[in-house]
Amino acid sequence: MSYIDELIGAVGKEKVLTDPAELFVYGTDWSPRTPTEFNPPDVVVLPRTTRDVQRTIKIAFEHDIPVTAGGGLTGMLGGAVPIHGGIYIDTTTMNSVVEVDSKNQTIRVQAGATLQEVNDAVHPYDLWLPHQPESKWVSTVGSAIACDNDSTFGVRYGKILNCLLSAEMVTGTGEVLELGHRKAHFTSSGYKLMHLLAGSEGTLGVVTEATLKLEPIPETRRVDMLVFPRLGAAVDYLSRLLKAGLCIEAAHINCKHRLKFYTHSYKQKFGKDPTIPAWAEALLAISFAGDKKVVDFQREQAIELSKEFEAQLVEERELVESWWASKYTLEFEPFKQKWPDSQTKKKFGAADPGIPVGRLEEFYHKFIQTAEKHRLEILGMNAYLEHPNSIGFSLSCAVFVDYRSKEEVKRFREYHDELSKMAIAFEGTMSTFMSDTYQKAPYLELEHGASLRYMKEIKRLFDPKEIMNPGKKFLRRGDSP
Template identity: 35%
Template sequence: MANRLDYTYRRLVNALGPGRVARGAFETFVYGHDFAAIPKAAEFQFKVAPDFVVLPRTTEEVVRLVGMQAENLLPLVPRGGGTGLYGGSVPNRGGVLVDFRKMNRVLKVDAATRTMVVEAGCTWQDAYDRALAAGLFLPVYPQFALGSTIGGWINSGGVGFGANKYGTARDLLLNLEVVLADGRTVLTGADRVDLGTSHLNLGPLVWGSEGTLGLVTKATLRLYPKPEEIRPLAYAFPSLDDAVPALRALAALPVAPYHVMLIDASHLQFLKAVRYEAPEPTAMLLVVFEGPKDEVGEGEKLADAAMKANGGGKVAAETAKRLWENRLYQYPTRRIANGLVICEGVVPLGKLKDALAKTRSLQRAMKMEVALTGQLVDANTVALYPYFLDDETSPLPPMRLGFVIKWRELLMDQGSPIGEMLGRSEVERPLQGHPMGVGLFLAFNVPAMHGNAHRFFPAIKDAFDPNGRINFGKMHQIRTRFGFPGLRRIPLMIAALPFKVLGAVKAIIPKQDRFVRKYTGEGRAR
């Protein structure tokens, strides 16, 4: 094995040069996790550190790397900025991790067609800035836009800023350049002709595939005219439950808000622990309008009236401006602990109150500090992001991760009601929600997330990657570091069991989490 790895290293260095190939323990360790807190126990099941890290600069070099995989038989794992939440860009069996951050150029901004062509390793923030400099607007981008790359978020899917007015990143996709497992390069659409989401465009198939179908190297994105003004407004409520009627009113406004963010008091309490200037903890709605000044002004009048009619109090303009300016720095509380875990899911707007109640019931049952934010996805859908602190350096089993499993099940109305933990059931009405993200651990959710459609996922993977060369062992199965029969994969039916058991133990232990209170001096004023 050592000789094969040494030979592979020499081949990679010959292809890319010594400065863009790494195999040292420190370099590979850094790539053994993403934004998610990967528990130490995971290293017994998965080889999360890659054997090699490579940084290609061109599509031709990516094609060369794919061709070399047939020789070394090491899996290829694509990675962008490492801002994923569930380990989608983390290896499960080592291999060659392809870091795309050297492919970070904005190749073209075309004002005539309102499009831009960018390489996969360009961050969304850089693409946004280049579009603005050309008098255009990239309206949709992720909450980790400073580090999240174009290819990374396209592969991850999800919703981001601007979704309420402009849709998801999938709605911006005109064309993708993708290197397939056999070394061929394919264009999924066209740069100038909008093929939409019809059968003529393969882009939506790649979107959200978590890097399992091919290596995205370039993207052509749709742009919009630069807005004359972007105006954030903030409104305070006693609780998010009290803000739900106001949220319905916002969804029905004739002037659609560009972005609507839900902020729970617990989130501001988390922020207050590390930022003195953060607003006092209370539930808030951050409402943002963009466009011509007269349209923005009309939107503000309509929002003011709707919020006042539903019990909301308008917050100072400076506070709203600060919240919007800090929108890409939502999780500074991570510095309190050695890890932070974010859950993602969507629920119908009509089920939001039930979703909030179930989330808080689960939090109390597991004696955890859980903060919550969210956003209006469209007139009928809300995305929720509960998150909590954890210590990924601890050798102890990750009991708090049981919250992730249980919360996702609550969204999908799976399993027993929450009363199995509490001894009673506070809310029993189904949520009809949907969790987001699969990554390294959560493939056991896929059958419930996608119903009968999940049966076709292995066939789609085999059509694109019959030999399992690219990010293999994810999405529809969980492959481990072992090559022995019986150990090489974890049956989906039992994959969640350890997390559920640990979550139940966490609920039994009388100790309440105190990450934030400990940091602020047990809650005393500083």
């Protein structure tokens, strides 16, 4: 009996896909890959329960078959692409809410629920999950944990570990484990194994359920934009706001290339330029949330303090609101058109380094030089404040990539490698929200040195046959990134 027949017997025929046409869509994600770079799996399982995932992995373990779990497939570096074939576990069929505990402000969900589905479920209780990447409509809870991705509201609420209380996983042997601290907010008991899951990319096992901490929905939110003559001035300004004791909800710095995206769209829509001065090198979008009185007070203080930094408030509310809509709802309202190119011609690709805050501006210039050296059209740098109530950026250094050109995709990968290595030389890290996948795997030793051996030992403990998302984080013999 083949392992696929065993799978059908174990989870049911209706939960197993084998038709090549159906497998095709699982062959790529949002990463820059040419149309010929498709790696569809040999079979897809659509689980409903943890038991289905457990049965699947037990069969894979017995037959030595690679297993890749995925969610919305919007990863930007090939994390969920089953590069070694085998079984793909499409977790999006596991999206049920297990429990909303409004008294303790927690939700227990299956890992395939999208972050938006979580928010829809808790909205009636006047609660929300503030961990919200732009891709929240399709990005799942399991992948938010597995990529350790970014949130729009990171400066107030942090990243996923700041709201993850417990996670259930199935290891590479098929064992079901519950990791974390149940509904308590922290623990000093045992080792923090749950933390290993953040950024693990499914290489230790499949996350099947999670308990998440919720927050009360704020009464009001006010978003504003300011422009600065230097990128570093925007960083210093944010530092000043935090020193003053203001509670910022979201803060995002866009370089002048990114700013162009919005000013261009504004001109297209209204037939005139917004009143952005020519000297503007950086745009800062910032929000405050809470009771209206408190929000108004904080906003006034923030505007007052901006005078110390030669900043200018953006007057056009349409520009601010369209920026927020593109960030928060991914709707380019009121600017419907995409710019500068159709997404079918060129998509964007990004490197996601982490840099010490004092060197952000220096790194920005390196990013521009590196993109130009590799002849890539620049989309721009976004710096997202992701550490609660302190200055700690996650970066997206984005360029346009013509996916149809093998040569341009190759240049993008060289650009990505160069920025990753540069980030380490800057005393930073290669990745802040996309994880390593196969792209950064060759440089893991450069970043982690001798501790890489411990990481490999941990991987072996959870996944002794190395069947879980093989080729990600750690190259396998014969792998070429």
